Amino acid sequence: MDLAHYTQRLAQLVAIPSVSSTSSQYDQSNEGVIDLLASWTHALGFRVEKLPVPNHPGKFNLVATLGTGSGGLILSGHSDTVPCNPEKWQQDPWQLTQRDNALFGLGATDMKGFFPLALAAAQRFKIEQYQAPLILLATADEESSMSGAMALRDQSYPISRAAVIGEPTGLTPIRAHKGVMMESIRIIGQSGHSSNPELGVNAMDIATTLLNYLKRLKRSLRARYQDNRFAISYPTMNFGCIHGGDSPNRICGEVNLHFDVRTLPDLTQDQLRNEIAEYCAKLASKTGAIIHLRPLINSVPSFDAGISELVALCEQLTENTAETVAFGTEAPYLQAMGMDTVVMGPGSIDVAHQPNEYIELSQLEPAYALISKLIHHYCIAPL
Template identity: 50%
Template sequence: MPLPPLKEQFATLIATPSVSCTQASLDMPNQPVIDVLATWLGDLGFTCEVQQVAPGKANLLASFGTGPGGLVLAGHSDTVPFDERLWATNPLALTEQGDRWLGLGVCDMKGFFPLVIEAVKPLLSQPFKQPLLVLATCDEESSMSGAKALAEAGKPLGRAAVIGEPTGLKPIRLHKGVMMERIDILGQSGHSSDPSLGHSAMEAMHAVMGELIGLRQHWQAVYNNPQFGVPQPTLNLGCIHGGDNPNRICGQCSLEFDLRPLPGMDPAQLRAAIAQKLNPLAERYQVKIDYAPLFDEVPPFEQAADAELVQVAERLTGHRAEAVAFGTEAPYFQKLGSQTIVLGPGDIRCAHQPGEYLELSRLEPTVRLLRELIQHYCLAPA
């Protein structure tokens, strides 16, 4: 079967839903997307290996050429959930609107894979001195289980890895970590007319929030990286639930918060500092405090400014490598020995939103850039 043209590849991937979500009712398999990509790349002569991560969830490792080193072009095959009522167009259909293509995943980041295919097609008749690996992962938008499975397998991927997340074709060599945490307090309910009848979980949580804000102030005074638009670590108190009636002492209260550490900040040490503040409060308010991550953290990421990949990307794009606040799979690829950057055609400002789009003006520059990266790492390595 002949390979579909570029626009049809986009349309096929957009029309194949692969939502990744921590809510089981919204979560979907990504296997159908992996099967489509494996068919296309297999027809081009790639050797395709499918790594099963969980039922219906898989990674694709498609390689062309053999040997050590080489280049990894990587992306995730899942999307965030969507509310069709908020979209002006069908989120699962590629729609051309003026100078843009719209659709769920067109920017973040299914659209990266057809551009990789377009870039490599005319090069396949040449001898590859080092391999090209096209990598598609699962569950990046929730648990990052695909990238974690790769890291746990420990198999080296390549000399350099480029993740096609939306960066506006500017290379990214740093990003903050992502920690999503929860604190549950169990107190003792009682009649509000007599405070001695209970132990208020809400009052204890008030003290907990004060300690968290104090830690935030401390961390922001100690850690600063001017390469980020927000140069300090952030801590956001995201949602709180507790109590049930004004005339009852609050017996239970829960808080969820988001912490974004800078490179150089160790998530384990941050959690230890939080736990140290919580223990005395449990005793003071006579409550039980349970603190744990909602999900495993995404570590902060930094690739050295003098790394070959960073310098090659800066030369090819004409942009100095920057930093972003959002998290990616980059730390996991770096753990496997690859110099890693984030570099893709989309715009992060439209990601995770109704009307997600990709500017048509980005298509040709992306194909050209990817082709130059393949030539540098696979066709003409030193």
């Protein structure tokens, strides 16, 4: 692989801000990244489709197809990044910097660095060699709402025999991951003078009762659900932030609680949310408070590849046993479209979502060779 060409392409991608966030203060369009990838793939002979994400202005998916027919392979990545704190970086986050045998920049490993590798591997073969299509897929909003992948799932497009999502896994195949729920509970009581508790409805007292219930539920989930494939073999619940009240001499009128749950594949998210909602309704009726439960994000389903030809092939090619992870990806959405799906790419998740994100140079050549073998297996000489 031509390292200079790879670095040049990655530098161009990193230079285009494409932050995705649930906060409108930070959220940005990904159109610049999509347009750049579209220009590169078009020049290489791909048929290019730029698809607006419904109800998300400024957000786009890219479907670029090389070859014709059925079957084939999807190489998928997300075009967005998380927000960052530039003042905490040792260099400009949007200017790719090479040092210490690594390339530093926002999205270098998560996951703009995957796209130049996929394109380099695609170029390894002549267009006329393709017996089944290779599809480069770039999605929107993976880091926030998953709106890009959800739109593709709803459209059932595109479809291939297999899909590789190039998230940073150190080139270890990921066969399963937990689901992610992020929830908000808003408790609205009635403020009043603290000298007489009967004058109001103390939202903080109700929050204490609710937290005790959630802690009991947390213990119950651990007892009821176990999957020893995961390093943390049970569902987790984390109380991330709580805000409420404004003065010690006022009855607390409102409390807001945010928490997340990492669910195992056999735990139904809707069932869990309904269980919590039922308790909130009973507590509201008992106390006279108003209690709202709502999701902060679209819940990410868990993913389980099951018995998979693709996972077995990736284990063989990498000589790494497939593993599981606790973070969420777009894999369940592609799998829901009927494709054999795996999560596997260069870089480490341990350096993502933090200052001075980087991808190690030592990961690039093995990733290029691996992607090339997958393209050959599914597109050049499909069985």
